[in-house]
Amino acid sequence: MKTQPLREDKHCLNCGTEVPERYCTHCGQENAVPHESFGHLVKHFVGDVLHYDSQFLQTISYLLFRPGRLTKEYMAGRRVAFVNPIKLYIFVSFVFFLTWAMLSHDSHEKNEKRSAEKEAAAKQHEEDESQKIPSITGILGAVKDSLKNNKELARAVDSLAYRYRYDSARSHNAVAPVAAGSHDTAAARHTAAKAEEDDDLRLTDSEDDPRNKYGNEEAYDSAQAAMPKAQRDGWLKRYFTHKWMRLNPGDDRLQENLSESLKHHFPKMMFVLLPLFALWLKLIYNWKRWYYTDHAIFALHVHCFAYTVLLLAYILEKLTGVDGFIGWSVWLIFGYLVLALRNTYHQSFMRSFGKSLLLLFGYGISFAFVGVFFILIIFAVIL
Template sequence: MAHHATKQAACANCDYAFVPGEPDEFCPSCGQQNHAVEIGFGHVAEEFLEGIFHFDGKVFSTAKLLLFRPGELTRRFLAGHRVPYVPPIRLYVFISFVFFLLLGTQLGHEDAGEAEKRAEPAATKKLATTPDSDSISFFQGPKAQRTARKSVDQAITKAFAARVDSLAAAPATPGQQKALKAARREQARLVAAARAGGGFQIAFAEIKRLPAHPTDAQVDSVVRSKGAVPSLMSRLAVRRTIRWRDSTREEVVHQLLRGGSIMLFLLMPLAALLLKGAYFRQHRYYLGHLIFTVHVQCFLFIFLGLVMGLDKLNALPGWLSNLLLLVPAVYFIVALRTFYQQSWRKTVVKSLLLGVAYSLTALLSLLTVGAIGVALF
């Protein structure tokens, strides 16, 4: 496309003197475009449209192969056909940005009713069913936790002792025996629940009463109330709990999306390693497996984005929604067959093994990123 901005006799950046009669669109010394800074709006619009339509041409050819010919885009790109298609990393960045933007919109915003429910943490309601369960603190060491669990057991036993004794002393009617067994089962359940969750339960009752920005003295008071010594980790745990307590739905969604995007980005190199192990006899470079992984991930983003859009419009019947769950699996198998050129039987078997290995890797990554996200939120 021709540009009609005023050309200059010398480069404004490096003072290179353009030779009359030779191309002067760009400086051959530094590469800067040769036109004055004061350009009209029409020229800006012309350059903008040129960039957009040039990029769109690549997008259409890339999307056609990516969506309807699984594995073919990777095969062509590694064969050297790079000019007609969008580079893998640029494609991933653009599609993942649009996907997570749509996902954030899909999750919506909290209303007044949800805000009121958030004012009373669900964890506090759950702990309230266990007598003295908040006496077991996240901040305590193993010895203090064992002592606290013992006190919880004693409190629960004492709470049920009177009822159990009265039921045991009553006439041995079928109804009384049934009630006695139910009371003992409930007692055992509460003791087991306290023991199982005690090591990770934080003193929510005390933390709930703290302001949004507590002082160090207030935080240390909560920690000491559980018989623990204030430390960097215990103070951090209190402040992060307050942060989650006071977070809006938008803030939580933003944190989840950020953690999810990081996790998926980190999973791609790991998935490429799994592919390299599954097809080690082909002696392919690691980069080829990584590009294949990027293209498959891009397809998943596009597919899930379309499904979310159709679901938002209520355009999908239930049976079709269930059927669409098979599309990613079928796409992955066909992509493996196209790119790695093995028999269908070997491809299906390897796809199942890769699916299991990837699921375990994703679960481990999810737990890791989740823990880091909670700590740094």
């Protein structure tokens, strides 16, 4: 694109080196007139976009439909026609995590709205039932008064009134108070005893909570100081116990904050796992034939394929409302990994299959360790 006229001065504006032709032999800058026309800017923009698009389309084509071929081409030095693996990973992972976060946020809002509607409906139903109980029990009471002379019928009506109150209370997970004048039945005594037993069980389960056991941080520190040194909690447990005791037990935002923090740190966690994935490849393949950078390029390409397939599956689930696309995409990623290993490292299908299982096992171990590390960081920041 040589539409800009050359400068009469043959010295580079950037480094001062003499420029015999159009481009500086020292820094590579074009020795053209610095004042560009609008048409020249547009041509540069179109040229850069089309050049990137041609690279990107060919890269995606090789990545999706030719397992391992993109890595082989890059290792062989044929790189001009393809996007750099690091740039490709940054672009694909950015689109993946951004789209996933947006779609999951919409689903979270819909679930919250649906939960609020259910709670409102349940509350309205409870109010309606509570209004029904006095009216019906009042009618039954009037009938009982009119049948005072017939004690058997009066007892039957009274038992019916209590049974109605008891069934209505059970539908709301609580036993309705027995109205004055009603008989103390065995069912009422059994229900009250069961409720007391459940309360005792909940208290027993909550005894492990340091907030219930010690009350405050000062009491906890005093109890720790009174113990023998060998029986005291370690520094890490003491640290998180202090954090936990400062937490408000009724704070409903804790789970939301933890979820948001995990979403925020998940891309970082996956980026940390990339070199570990390459390290496992280094362990299971020939150390002398393959360099660590070769394994790193393979890891970048496999992760880009996984992100692309998972994103498409997630979008399909959202559009169709049918579950299962993500499950099938996981099997597709595993099959792609086997073929990519076979085509890149030139081994048999069975060897590639076995090493795929070994690689996933090691990757799972790395994922667990890195996940625990990030979760500890998140708890240390939030609590």
